[in-house]
Amino acid sequence: MSSPRWRRFRYTLYSPFYDGLVGFDGVRRRSMELAAPRRGERILIPGAGPGRDLHFLPEGVEVVTGDLADGMLRQLRRRAARIEERTGSVMQVVEMDAQATGLPPASFDVVLLHLVAAVVADGRACLAEATRVLRPGGRLVVFDKFAPEDRPLSLLRRVANPLSRLLFTSLDRRLGELVEGLPLTMECREPAALGGFFELALFRRQD
Numbered sequence: 001m002s003s004p005r006w007r008r009f010r011y012t013l014y015s016p017f018y019d020g021l022v023g024f025d026g027v028r029r030r031s032m033e034l035a036a037p038r039r040g041e042r043i044l045i046p047g048a049g050p051g052r053d054l055h056f057l058p059e060g061v062e063v064v065t066g067d068l069a070d071g072m073l074r075q076l077r078r079r080a081a082r083i084e085e086r087t088g089s090v091m092q093v094v095e096m097d098a099q100a101t102g103l104p105p106a107s108f109d110v111v112l113l114h115l116v117a118a119v120v121a122d123g124r125a126c127l128a129e130a131t132r133v134l135r136p137g138g139r140l141v142v143f144d145k146f147a148p149e150d151r152p153l154s155l156l157r158r159v160a161n162p163l164s165r166l167l168f169t170s171l172d173r174r175l176g177e178l179v180e181g182l183p184l185t186m187e188c189r190e191p192a193a194l195g196g197f198f199e200l201a202l203f204r205r206q207d
């Protein structure tokens, strides 16, 4: 039950409620501080859901964003159009698989992966794809829930993971494993919410 069809279906089902339930505005603001996008830069936001991140971008950037689920895409398109009109930023919304975007290599200054790396079927493919499309020196911010690197999975994670993975998100992914072997340097990793259950990390694409 980890097929793209199931993911599309369930996130379309969640889409009318998602924006009201999942805020994390403080974390999004902090993520933007870490990524520090500047006027004129190109930013990729895959798996953007209804597009809450778009409110925190500076003006004058060029954004490509998308999602897999139709319901999310409808909201994302509406929000992007409103923000584009207000700010003069360029917002392109496309149906997109975060694991294989089809976008040209080294074509973005910033990639934001917010609550996506633990949701997609293959977290390593998602991180590899984000790295591929980043230009050398480009920044990647990952915000998600990750298992601790240095100890076995807790009993709670192991018990809750099958249902959580089916309906929401995986609880057994380690960020270190997702980025292993990729040309990325981790510049910071910090607790983001729920006592460190959610984390934020900033990576820079190596030359």
Ligand SMILES: C[S@@+](CC[C@H](N)C(=O)[O-])C[C@H]1O[C@@H](n2cnc3c(N)ncnc32)[C@H](O)[C@@H]1O
Pocket: 007, 008, 011, 012, 022, 046, 047, 048, 049, 050, 051, 052, 066, 067, 068, 069, 072, 096, 097, 098, 099, 114, 115, 116, 119, 120, 121
């Ligand atoms: C937990 S939501 C996060 C939404 C948004 N990034 C945020 O921070 O609020 C996960 C999103 O990823 C999307 N998604 C799941 N698998 C995907 C994939 N392979 N490619 C692109 N989007 C995907 C879902 O449709 C959903 O909108």
